[in-house]
Amino acid sequence: MDFVMAFIVGGLICLVGQILMDTTKLFPAHILVLFVTLGAVLSGLGLYQHIVDIGRAGATIPITGFGHTLVTGVIQDVNQYGLLGVFTGALRAAAGGITAAIVFGFLMALLFNPKSK
């Protein structure tokens, strides 16, 4: 059941992105930033956690999940350390994802060369 829900929720998030790509003049970078912000806002309002509960990885792996991670981290750190948490929480919570992106990005760049289709 988790697989099915992840597929449906993740698919719906990507569908929104595809509709924006095909029908608006937004660039991919605009949509990326929009999705991170959207995830962060929904997370701040306490809504994104519900989506994660339903869709699991289908909600955390799309870039909206990154916004959710940032905000969750900030809320945790603010609760623990006070206002300083605003500055430390986001990157602490996202450290795993960011470092993995850098390490695997570096490895792939060493291993492969880009080609045109």
Place this chain on the structure above:
Amino acid sequence: MKKLGSQTVKFQNPPSIIGTATIVGPKEGQGRFKDYYDIILKDSLYQEKSWEKAETKILKEAVEIAIKNSQVPNAKIDYFIAGDLLNQIISASFAARELGLPFLGIFGACSTIAEGALLGSMLIDGGFGENLVAASSSHFCTAERQFRYPLELGNQRKPTSQWTVTGAGAMVLSAKAQNPRITFATVGKVIDMGEADPNDMGTAMAPAAVDTIVTHFQDTGRSPDYYDLILTGDLGIIGKNIAEELLKQKGYDVSKKYSDCGALIFYPEQDVHAGGSGCACAAVVTCGYVYKEMLKGKYNKVLLIATGALMSTTSTQQGETIPCIAHAVSIENL
């Protein structure tokens, strides 16, 4: 006076195209004009270390083959006029470094081949040279890196976007009298209708093409009926339809004669969205298909209107709209 009307020149001794060459990438080699190219590359890197080096090599070799095909000795080539899409037109300049020909670098974005043919014809008809080469190149991977995103990012392309043609086209112009010849040329004005989306160049460039076509007809007194083929450079499928519609509104029905290099160069099933673009688009279609079919006599009167979008990445980032240009040359069997 060789000047006609507001923007057109009539050549007294129309310069001849005595040899051409085209080199294209693998994708173009599967396209509609695959039988008309001199060389089809197996790999768009062409045994070089970077795509920029590959583009330079493609342009240089196209020029060398065009000169060979024209049977004019290198020492008798008076000018090499070329341009491309990259910053400081490095493909053209670096090719010129290898070729050792007197070089005039031009930038007209994707209109470069028409601008080169137009300026080259003026030089020859003006008596400033006997033979010269006009050429231009573009490369999908170098253009993506410069104008859009690096390929490594793997970005999705928009439905309105066009595929930059990998390749180069070169033509040798000469004072010799043989067909086909460049008889008229219309210098375009920069037209900007306020379009700012660099993923939809056809819509931005169509009004510039229409302005030049209408001016050409007014200046020369010709009508669309005069030509066998009216061919715009790289408006693509979307821009071509807009241009046709705008021309109809201005009272010129070109539907039977009109096509666009960008709309034709790839087959629809090649999934390039709105068609081809880039300096090489009009260049390889003109130097390949059009030239070879004119030699065979399928076409005798062709009007080429190569279109160019003159924005830079900086101007796009600053929200500027896209200034566009179109230059027209009449190529005729006399």
